[in-house]
Amino acid sequence: MFQLDAELWRIVLLSLEVSLSAVLLATLLGLPLGAALAVKRFPGRRGAIVTLNALMGLPPVVVGLLVYLLLSRAGPLGELGLLFTPGAMIIAQTILILPIIAALARQALEDAWREYEEQLRSLGAQGMQAALTLLWDARFSLITAVLAGLGRASAEVGAVMIVGGNIDGVTRVMTTAIALETSKGDLPLALGLGFVLIAIVLVLNAGAQLVKEAAQRRFG
Amino acid sequence: MGVALAAAIAGFITVASTTSTEQSGLFRHLLPIFTAKSGIEVRVVAVGTGQALDIGRRGDADVVLVHAKPLEEKFLAEDHAVRRQDVMYNDFVLLGPKSDPAKLAGTKDVVTAFQRIRAARAPFVSRGDRSGTHFAELEIWKLAGIDIGREKGPWYRDTGQGMGAALNTAAAMDAYILADRGTWLSFRNRGDLAIVVEGDKRLYNQYGVMLVNPAKHPSVKREMGQAFIDWLVSADGQKAIADYRIGGEQLFFPNAHE
């Protein structure tokens, strides 16, 4: 039993490491992207927004397959030796949730921009500076976008299964472990793992909500 | 190959193998023994046989351990490996529901059993995923003189799933299914399924191991991969394989020819 707990810990920690890393990367890339789309007018902007929104629905298993083909030794980035490692899983999940974070951020920031635009331009804030000011000011409403990305990353199994290989002790995360136990017919264990996963995501969301509320009281 | 009394990990190899082998629990038993002796960590990617060989073809694994001899020989012929060695065999069992719609009770001949299933159009679940188990099943249909591609009907369920998932489906549907004994022994969700035919020679399932050809795939870890293969076929490795039991029953029977 003790061995099972140690193994469960390892799986939980790896799941958190992979999904939180992906959320961090996707946030660093996605928020500026969303801000730029919200603020800048350029030819093809509508097409870009529609495409970004559509990419929110990227099937995880398709992303997994594409990243697998990229990282395979037979593929263009094979030299990196990333396939079947947590690094590959982080890459795949980042690609998967980047559109979600960027598209939801764009939506929130476009609404905020409507409120701020005149004043910021009047004060002389241009382009990138205005976008960054907007981003920082809207940071609490952007928490929702980040949480949506986290939810998708921690829930998916298709991408991490293909690029990670579900290797015992190396790339096995909660979702792939659940899939494995289910396919072994050990449904009680699979369900148990499932509840642990849900509990973790709930705790993360609750924490984020508390941060949001505290900040709203402080900053208005 | 000399074995180092290494406490430190010297590196790792990637072994592409099958879901049924992993789900039998063999690797959990076997690999720590090898790692303690050699200091080499073994990372197993367990997928269907077809995909395992594909991983080898791409050079994404160092060693391939599967149980589908015709496919392994094709792999050899394509120069993706230089040598194939027998390691062990396990067997398949034909499982069926208590209701036994094809009236197989008492049959010892798996080919006859398949013919009766077809005649009765009894529900039958196939893996359908180019796995070793799937190929074994197709072989038996052929031996039974049944062109399953043409003769299948709604009674034949082609699921495209791994062994455990397919067993789940068969248990839920009260269907017949061919499974490897290892997965069956550790399978918990049996429903009304039980072993109907076993021991037929045609149900034996031979495992072969190959080192992915370093000449064709320079990234292959040749020495460590070869060390693993050498250990598997050595007296030590073969004994470790034989020692693996579920509920006191031996699952895998070593038969490497030195």
Next chain:
Amino acid sequence: MSSSILPLTLDNVAYASNGQRIIAGVSLSIEAGPSTVILGANGAGKSVLMRLMHGLLRPTAGRVRWSEADPASLRRRQAMVFQRPVMLRRSALANVVYALQLAGVPSGEREAQARAALDEVGLRHLAQRPARVLSGGEQQRLALARAWALHPEVLFLDEPTANLDPSAAREIETVIKAFDAAGTKIVMATHNLGQARRLGDEVIYLQAGRVLERAPIEQFFARPATAEAAAFVKGELPWV
């Protein structure tokens, strides 16, 4: 020691949006000195005219010309206060500091100048308060402090007290008078006739996107030159 950005000249400026013509052929010149009040009914185009002058909108015809060519320098020397103040999610002080940062004031001097601006509008005690929890009147005063800190040559105000109660409106008017006394050119749009009389020296009367009249304030109220202006003066309820 640079020269003034005024006069501001509008050459036959027009503005249309969604097929609707909002400003039609306005030519005028805004000089330094007297406070200019832009009067007109709702929908006359006051807000759009203000934004055209401030540079937030581009005219669809005609030209808006200042006496200063460098856009960065121009931006720093005119400020605008809107009907609804927009504050960042920061303290009152930080909002003023932000404006100073944008204007290129060296970082060591920003806080002191910001505090001085807050003092000027009587918000010193609220310096650390989150700007967004301040009352409407306080936020509008903060907007004026933000503008004050920049020491602009021209201050545009678009109906600055329309959303405020009379006492808050009075406080705002006091600050505007202080701007005027300090030499800032005031250009203010309002439909509050009492306020126009209290703060303005000259009136530009706008109707349906055209300038119908321009006159010193008392002359406009005593003897409006056009029938429409006369009707406007009679029809609007003056806030005392």
